[in-house]
Ligand code: ADP
């Protein structure tokens with residue numbers, strides 16, 4: 001049923017789907033429509049006023065209609081014109097303002113929904129997609145929605161009505177003249193039918209290219225140190241210029257096609273007007289209509305041409321927005337692979353007993369998250385690739401009793417980080433089971449599960465904000481004393497108090513004003529403050545110098561007491577104290593046991609240890 005809903009959503013026009021977002025903003029929508037209709041009604045008044053004025057002025061001398069009466073009539077018409085001026089002023093404000101409120105209200109809602117949805121996706125999605133590509137969807141593509149409701153629906157509907165009314169009025173004045181003006185219209189339809197698919201394609205390419213630019217940009221900016229040290233500025237500049245030029249090309253193409261249609265419309269408008277002046281003048285000369293009627297006809301004709309002229313311009317906006325919105329909806333449709341269980345287990349993991357049962361894992365599994373490519377409109381068909389993709393983890397079985405210290409060792413790329421990412425469900429197992437306290441991790445609520453697990457990752461991440469905010473990330477309500485205690489335990493207090501602002505020091509974007517070791521100690525403090533049942537240390541001390549490592553190691557030992565711990569480590573000093581050691585190689589557990597048992601086996605572990613001893 002879920003896939004049926006998705007299929008239905010996909011076929012449903014983005015415009016109709018967008019309409020679903022109007023609900024909470026219906027007041028603004030109603031106001032926009034009201035002012036739109038008012039402006040529309042007012043536009044019919046002017047031609048009538050001018051036509052009537054002409055008739056009053058050019059009417060033959062008539063004792064029944066003396067000069068004084070004519071002046072009075074003109075005065076009334078002038079008053080009416082002044083009144084419509086006030087009306088127009090209101091319309092310009094109301095229509096513009098309320099439409100913006102409506103459009104950007106919807107934009108804000110979609111952005112929120114998009115962000116909420118992105119946060120539901122597993123890491124599978126984020127390791128495949130470039131940050132900049134995601135950024136382009138949330139910031140740029142959504143923005144295009146703002147104009148769509150108004151331009152695509154309200155203006156288009158009013159234009160259609162305006163066209164019909166104007167044609168009816170024209171026909172009522174002179175059917176001959178009207179038909180003469182309309183005779184060229186089928187050609188316009190033909191030109192449009194031929195050109196529009198091209199406008200559409202160009203719009204899609206335009207957005208795709210913008211996503212790529214955004215993706216490259218974020219990458220190049222975050223890799224500036226690399227770019228500079230390899231003096232790749234010139235190359236990067238050329239690459240960027242190339243991408244920008246391609247985008248420019250698509251915009252030019254879209255504009256070319258779109259404005260060709262517009263210019264054809266304009267030609268029609270002028271031919272029509274000329275016809276009315278010539279043929280209409282002839283009719284007036286032959287007494288078939290008054291000069292005033294002809295003037296009124298011209299006025300209504302111009303009203304009818306308004307939608308005709310706008311049509312092509314609207315179409316460009318419409319196609320641009322539609323293709324952007326379609327892309328946004330495509331992201332909203334991605335099914336997360338790690339989902340909250342339908343009926344989560346009532347209790348949270350408490351004891352910290354962990355069991356991996358024949359766990360296998362592949363990164364290239366066939367999931368909706370891996371099928372979509374944001375900077376490439378083709379859907380990657382990973383279904384067949386998934387079958388022969390290598391297993392990063394191959395039937396791993398291991399167990400940790402509550403309070404135990406488990407070490408996972410093995411060469412780089414063996415799958416250690418991947419293995420422990422499965423515990424907080426950053427990914428889900430491809431096959432096998434992962435149990436905490438005898439219950440499958442997929443049966444706990446995500447919040448309860450993740451609250452019970454602390455990770456100090458290989459790459460410590462620091463948010464822009466103060467030192468205090470960064471440490472208290474897992475417990476925003478923590479008191480200053482608690483934050484300080486955690487920092488002391490992680491041996492971070494010393495360097496923090498060395499900053500001029502202490503705990504209120506603002507850390508730069510991605511923690512650039514901290515050294516690797518300082519970053520690592522902050523993330524250890526963060527984990528200490530969270531006080532989880534199960535702790536994962538992924539080479540947590542790898543970027544510390546020997547002296548700080550010894551200090552932090554002692555802090556970690558305090559932290560590791562009374563909870564289940566998994567340590568991924570290279571240093572023998574850490575591994576030796578473990579209750580059990582698992583040696584991982586190419587995704588398989590090749591050996592397990594205590595330090596002494598493993599040494600006695602004289603196998604893979606012994607080789608690792610010997611190598612480590614050489615290094616130290
Ligand atoms: P370790 O932590 O033992 O060094 P990892 O668990 O990081 O190893 O990686 C194990 C294997 O999985 C490696 O071969 C690596 O290339 C692959 N891998 C890691 N992360 C990803 C990812 N996001 N997408 C695809 N493959 C990955």
Ligand code: MG
Pocket residue numbers: 416417418458538
């Ligand atoms: Mg790793």
